[in-house]
Amino acid sequence: MNPLRRTLIAALAFAIARPLAALAAWNKEAFSAKTPGDALKGLGIGNATPSKDLQIEAPEIAENGAVVPIEIASAIAGTSALIVMIEKNPFPLTARFDFKEGALPFVKLNVKMGETSDVRVLAEAGGKYFTATKEIKVTIGGCGG
Amino acid sequence: MAAGPMKMRASLGAGFTDVRVLMTHPMETGLRKDADGKIVPQHFIQNLTVKMNGKTVIDAQISQAVSRNPVFSFRLKGGAKGDKIEVSWLDNHGESAAIEAAVA
Numbered sequence: 340m341n342p343l344r345r346t347l348i349a350a351l352a353f354a355i356a357r358p359l360a361a362l363a364a365w366n367k368e369a370f371s372a373k374t375p376g377d378a379l380k381g382l383g384i385g386n387a388t389p390s391k392d393l394q395i396e397a398p399e400i401a402e403n404g405a406v407v408p409i410e411i412a413s414a415i416a417g418t419s420a421l422i423v424m425i426e427k428n429p430f431p432l433t434a435r436f437d438f439k440e441g442a443l444p445f446v447k448l449n450v451k452m453g454e455t456s457d458v459r460v461l462a463e464a465g466g467k468y469f470t471a472t473k474e475i476k477v478t479i480g481g482c483g484g
Numbered sequence: 485m486a487a488g489p490m491k492m493r494a495s496l497g498a499g500f501t502d503v504r505v506l507m508t509h510p511m512e513t514g515l516r517k518d519a520d521g522k523i524v525p526q527h528f529i530q531n532l533t534v535k536m537n538g539k540t541v542i543d544a545q546i547s548q549a550v551s552r553n554p555v556f557s558f559r560l561k562g563g564a565k566g567d568k569i570e571v572s573w574l575d576n577h578g579e580s581a582a583i584e585a586a587v588a
Contacts, residue, residue: 365530370547406551425549429515433549441541442534443500447557451513451549 369432375424375459378432382422384461390415390469393460397475401452404477410447413462413469418444420463426472427456453480487575490583494569501563501587503534505571506555513548528576529554535570536560563587 369381379387396410411421421444423433428451438444444462457472488508495502507529514526526548534542541560560569565587572582 365545370545410557428549430547430549432547434544434546437543439539439541439543441536441539441561443559443561445557445559446544447555449551449555451511451551 366432366435369435370430372432373430375426375431378424378430382432382435384468387461387468387470390462390471393462393469393471395458395460395471395473397458397473399474400476400478402478404452404454404480406449407452407475407477408447408449409458411445411460413444413464415444415462415464415469417464418462421446422461422463423448423450424459424461425450425452425456426459428453452477487579487581490571490573490581492569492571492583492585494563494567494585494587496563496565496587497559499562501536501560501567501569503558503560503569503571504555505558505583506553507573507581508553509573509575511548511550511552511554526576529573530576531574532556533570533572534558534560535568535572536563537568538570 366381369378372378372381392414394412401407413421420435420437422435424431425433433450436446455476457474459470459472462469491506493504509529510527512524512527516524518524528548529546532544533540542558567587568584569587570582570584572580574580
């Protein structure tokens, strides 16, 4: 391949990759955090108030840690984001959902759990954070194997 | 296993549209070893976007701790038959996929 063509291809790849990267921000600092505290720091969350208006539907005991179904919903007015953290996983932060106008603060997903752990859910509403936890017991871990 | 096709169903619920989407993706954590004892490199979806009639309604960032072949359920306000729902993802290798369906 000649140098000009290589430069052109590199420039083109850069031009395509950049807007994608700009659109799709991924909070590397928070997702790389190894403790729930560091993950919160990475997300810029200081205090979170415990709330009964955050619902976590999940099995008490998950036989298979590779697929643990979790359903979360917020009844807190103005909820704009829901965050899922599995406190004892190697990297606790699991997901952050930002809900814009037109979406309800609800999500159901399957997650991997390495061991029995509290699952913490945080909601952002009007610049404030709310939180709830639920313990899920895991019989067979689903991270390595 | 490579990333592959998606499936989606959008249906009307009580005052909301229920969106259920399935993605084909290995979601490798980087902690798992293959049969030869070699670490399988990280390969996982990082970003998800849900659009309704062309407008972004949900932006999500996810980690390798989401299960293999991720399935998500979302709820969108209101909605009517024929509304267009689009879901797309982008992974840590820069691969992406999208699917579109009309509310049934």
